[in-house]
Amino acid sequence: MPLYLDRHYVEGIGDDDISRAHELDLSIQDEYGVSSLRSGLPRDDTQRFVSCQLRVLT
Numbered sequence: 001m002p003l004y005l006d007r008h009y010v011e012g013i014g015d016d017d018i019s020r021a022h023e024l025d026l027s028i029q030d031e032y033g034v035s036s037l038r039s040g041l042p043r044d045d046t047q048r049f050v051s052c053q054l055r056v057l058t
Contacts, residue, residue: 003037006052015041018050025052033058 018039025036037053 002056004054004056006054008050008052010050013041013050021050022052 018041022036022039025039029036033056035055035057037055039050039052041050
């Protein structure tokens with residue numbers, strides 16, 4: 001099963017935003033045949049991107 005890492009560059013996003021977005025990903029993952037494994041922000045404050053790790057199930 002393929003594994004993908006997706007990055008989104010976003011201004012002003014925090015850990016609570018990431019948690020809510022990941023919960024939304026989990027709620028629709030079956031519709032798209034993927035498994036949302038994790039989402040997060042880098043610990044380095046100079047980088048402002050969200051990373052999302054997905055596994056394709058189909």
